[in-house]
Amino acid sequence: MKRFLSGDEAFAEGVRLARPAVISAYPITPQTVVVERLSEMVESGQLNAHYVHVESEHSALSCAMGASATGARTFTATSSQGLLYMAEVLTYAAGGRFPIVMMNANRATALPWNIYGDQRDSLALLDHGWIQVYAQDNQEALDLALMAYAVAEHPSVSLPVMVNIDGFALTHTYEAVDIPEQQQADEFLPPYETRNRFDFEQPVNLGYSAGPEFNRHYQYWHHRDMLAAETVIDEVEQRFAQVMGRQYGGMAEEYRTADAQLVLVCVGSVAGQVRQVVDQLRDQGVPCGMVRLRYLRPFPAQRLNQLLAGKAAVGVLEKDISFGAEGTVFTNVNSALAQGGNGAPTMNFIGGLGGDDITAAQIRNAFARLAALVESDQRAKGAPAAGSQWAEAAAGKASASTPDPVPTGIRRAEILSLPQRVADEYPRPGQPGATSSAHSSNCVVFLGVDDEGEVA
Amino acid sequence: MPANAKTISDDELFYGHKACAGCGGSLAVRAALKVLGPNAVCALPAGCMSAVGFNFPQLCFANNAMITPFAATASVLSGIAAGLEAQGKSPAEYPVVGFAGDGGTADIGLQALSGAIDRNDDILYICYDNEAYMNTGIQKSSLTPFGASTTTTPAGRNVRGCATQKKNLFEIVAAHDIPYAATASIGYLPDYLAKVEKAASIRGTKFIQVIAPCPTGWGTAVDATVDIAKEMVDCGLWPLLEYEGSAVSGQPAGRLTVSRRPRQFSPVEHYVRSQGRFKALTDEEVAGVQQFRDNLWQRLEARL
Numbered sequence: 001m002k003r004f005l006s007g008d009e010a011f012a013e014g015v016r017l018a019r020p021a022v023i024s025a026y027p028i029t030p031q032t033v034v035v036e037r038l039s040e041m042v043e044s045g046q047l048n049a050h051y052v053h054v055e056s057e058h059s060a061l062s063c064a065m066g067a068s069a070t071g072a073r074t075f076t077a078t079s080s081q082g083l084l085y086m087a088e089v090l091t092y093a094a095g096g097r098f099p100i101v102m103m104n105a106n107r108a109t110a111l112p113w114n115i116y117g118d119q120r121d122s123l124a125l126l127d128h129g130w131i132q133v134y135a136q137d138n139q140e141a142l143d144l145a146l147m148a149y150a151v152a153e154h155p156s157v158s159l160p161v162m163v164n165i166d167g168f169a170l171t172h173t174y175e176a177v178d179i180p181e182q183q184q185a186d187e188f189l190p191p192y193e194t195r196n197r198f199d200f201e202q203p204v205n206l207g208y209s210a211g212p213e214f215n216r217h218y219q220y221w222h223h224r225d226m227l228a229a230e231t232v233i234d235e236v237e238q239r240f241a242q243v244m245g246r247q248y249g250g251m252a253e254e255y256r257t258a259d260a261q262l263v264l265v266c267v268g269s270v271a272g273q274v275r276q277v278v279d280q281l282r283d284q285g286v287p288c289g290m291v292r293l294r295y296l297r298p299f300p301a302q303r304l305n306q307l308l309a310g311k312a313a314v315g316v317l318e319k320d321i322s323f324g325a326e327g328t329v330f331t332n333v334n335s336a337l338a339q340g341g342n343g344a345p346t347m348n349f350i351g352g353l354g355g356d357d358i359t360a361a362q363i364r365n366a367f368a369r370l371a372a373l374v375e376s377d378q379r380a381k382g383a384p385a386a387g388s389q390w391a392e393a394a395a396g397k398a399s400a401s402t403p404d405p406v407p408t409g410i411r412r413a414e415i416l417s418l419p420q421r422v423a424d425e426y427p428r429p430g431q432p433g434a435t436s437s438a439h440s441s442n443c444v445v446f447l448g449v450d451d452e453g454e455v456a
Numbered sequence: 457m458p459a460n461a462k463t464i465s466d467d468e469l470f471y472g473h474k475a476c477a478g479c480g481g482s483l484a485v486r487a488a489l490k491v492l493g494p495n496a497v498c499a500l501p502a503g504c505m506s507a508v509g510f511n512f513p514q515l516c517f518a519n520n521a522m523i524t525p526f527a528a529t530a531s532v533l534s535g536i537a538a539g540l541e542a543q544g545k546s547p548a549e550y551p552v553v554g555f556a557g558d559g560g561t562a563d564i565g566l567q568a569l570s571g572a573i574d575r576n577d578d579i580l581y582i583c584y585d586n587e588a589y590m591n592t593g594i595q596k597s598s599l600t601p602f603g604a605s606t607t608t609t610p611a612g613r614n615v616r617g618c619a620t621q622k623k624n625l626f627e628i629v630a631a632h633d634i635p636y637a638a639t640a641s642i643g644y645l646p647d648y649l650a651k652v653e654k655a656a657s658i659r660g661t662k663f664i665q666v667i668a669p670c671p672t673g674w675g676t677a678v679d680a681t682v683d684i685a686k687e688m689v690d691c692g693l694w695p696l697l698e699y700e701g702s703a704v705s706g707q708p709a710g711r712l713t714v715s716r717r718p719r720q721f722s723p724v725e726h727y728v729r730s731q732g733r734f735k736a737l738t739d740e741e742v743a744g745v746q747q748f749r750d751n752l753w754q755r756l757e758a759r760l
Contacts, residue, residue: 021538021539021542021543022535022538022539022542024531024534024535024538049542050538050539050541050542052534052535052538052575052577053575054531054534054571055567055568055570055571055574056567056568056571058525058527058528058531058568059528059530059531059534059567059568059571060531062524062525062527062528062531062532062535062568063531063532063534063535063538064535065524065528065532065535066499066522066524066531066532066533066534066535066536066537066538066539067535067536067538067539067542068535068539069522069532069535069536069539070497070535070536070539070540070542070543070545071539071543072538072539072542072543074535074539088525089525089528092523092524092525096522198497198520198536199520200495200520200550203494203517203518203519203520203521204520205510205515205517205520205521205522206520206521206522207510207522207523207524208506208510208511208512208515208523209506209507209510209511209512209523210511210512211511211512214512214513
């Protein structure tokens with residue numbers, strides 16, 4: 001059945017179909033609609049679940065953990081400061097191997113206080129031991145609610161899953177969404193069975209201390225099983241496709257990368273926009289493509305290397321900045337590429353912070369910068385500079401000015417729209433006067449601020 | 457059958473732990489579990505009892521049990537109760553019990569406790585009150601009494617120990633109109649056991665605050681724990697109380713009762729002077745402690 005639903009509403013439908021036994025809920029914009037819809041479903045009897053009105057996000061996840069320890073399927077949802085408030089419980093739930101599913105409405109983190117979407121909240125918590133997946137649209141949001149339980153509860157995984165939905169861009173934007181029948185959902189997702197639960201025949205202590213002698217075993221098992229989740233995710237998606245007729249792209253999804261030279265890697269709903277720009281630039285002869293990382297934990301390093309092998313330049317577009325370094329997705333992508341022996345130059349584009357728009361022009365400009373990177377790389381090697389044609393083609397539609405050529409072989413983070421003169425105050429890496437400590441700041445350009453430093 | 461020395465189970469459900477000699481907290485847990493039985497599901501936050509009982513591979517609860525985040529005793533209990541109920545297991549048969557210290561309850565865990573009481577989740581919350589953060593090495597909590605020297609309220613020339621009075625946690629809890637709340641002392645074990653038993657028979661949220669002296673933090677002999685826990689009651693500094701909320705008592709304002717009313721208080725001075733933590737107090741300040749006791753009872757009588 002198709003209905004016109006917001007991302008929050010679509011996700012609530014997915015949760016309903018997953019039949020959680022316990023829901024702990026605390027409101028925060030832009031997650032609120034999920035817990036509202038679920039409370040209505042419980043009230044009307046559509047969903048037979050214990051709905052616990054907790055008094056904070058810290059308690060929301062703690063309550064979910066207690067319920068999960070009894071062997072009950074559990075759900076909670078949060079966003080931004082709420083996610084950060086429950087941060088310590090994330091490590092408890094993950095270390096305890098409780099397969100809780102939590103929706104996170106991606107939202108900026110204070111200060112400045114801001115309720116709009118970026119991905120600094122969940123990316124700041126990548127290391128807390130949860131599987132992290134990011135939806136592109138509302139259909140995927142609904143489908144992920146079901147698939148997340150199948151992955152989380154798989155016996156060889158047994159880890160919590162955080163499903164990230166872009167705040168407002170998805171949570172409050174309406175799309176036609178196909179809602180599976182309960183019968184299909186039940187066929188796809190059987191009731192939760194686990195040995196990681198209280199047992200009244202043979203009582204267990206779940207969650208305890210483990211000193212240095214034993215601790216590393218737990219950490220290793222956690223890591224091993226997180227890595228193994230990659231295979232499980234593929235299996236789950238195959239099964240989902242068989243039952244529901246919708247196939248997803250696994251850990252990372254690609255668009256027109258097969259013959260692409262310039263590839264932009266992105267996360268979440270911005271992929272739709274990037275796809276459109278790729279189509280436009282392709283028409284103008286720019287060999288570009290896109291990779292959308294669906295899962296950030298486990299990190300799809302192998303898949304990424306397959307998709308990006310032999311590319312001329314790779315950009316990472318993300319709604320996050322790790323101050324004083326670079327975007328966190330960029331760090332992860334670079335590490336994977338380095339491990340995979342991929343020597344393509346890479347650039348980082350930071351945009352969409354605090355709900356800022358990422359425009360088609362900015363994305364075109366990002367491709368133009370990648371092309372310029374290739375051009376200077378080619379010139380340095382004395383090779384024909386095809387990159388300059390791509391750069392002109394891409395930049396022609398983006399702005400009047402051709403993007404600055406940038407030195408090769410350097411990892412660079414570009415915060416979209418930072419004034420150029422700010423960047424110029426720092427010596428470029430590899431130039432006289434450059435110091436190693438200057439390397440990250442001088443490459444950073446913010447999208448959405450003009451060359452005079454005025455916010456557009 | 458009421459739990460007492462004759463009827464209490466010989467089964468040990470909390471043993472093999474590494475609590476200090478003379479630990480009052482471990483006695484509170486051990487005795488409560490004898491009453492609640494093997495079907496009880498326990499949750500313990502960071503604190504002495506989890507630190508001494510949950511060391512892999514030496515796990516000391518014969519019951520189902522789990523560690524919780526420090527602030528989350530009550531919310532984890534709520535989750536356990538909801539999970540069991542969702543699977544058709546009533547907390548009447550499978551009691552859901554938390555054991556948290558004074559800091560874990562009156563400080564960092566107070567919000568979660570208030571939330572659980574507000575929801576009236578079917579759980580039993582037992583606060584073993586040893587009057588400071590003992591697990592981290594004797595730091596002041598909001599249940600540390602005036603004058604107690606702790607490692608964060610060191611008695612010196614300028615300040616003689618803890619400058620604040622013990623927070624009235626029992627009244628805070630009772631103000632929620634909780635179905636059942638009680639104070640107890642491991643010095644009066646039959647009273648404590650009876651309260652645990654009564655709490656387990658009541659549906660909804662139950663709370664027991666049991667005084668559990670800590671020889672390490674109080675500066676008392678390891679074989680004096682029970683005596684000092686008795687004396688705290690006898691001198692009037694720790695009234696043994698019961699509050700039955702409106703749903704249980706049938707009275708709109710609930711029913712507050714004194715479980716043990718000393719005919720004559722034993723001297724506060726003896727109680728104070730027998731503990732190392734109070735050794736810096738002047739006679740004047742000890743008189744102040746006695747005044748606190750008198751005020752406490754005056755306030756209490758007004759509510760009875």
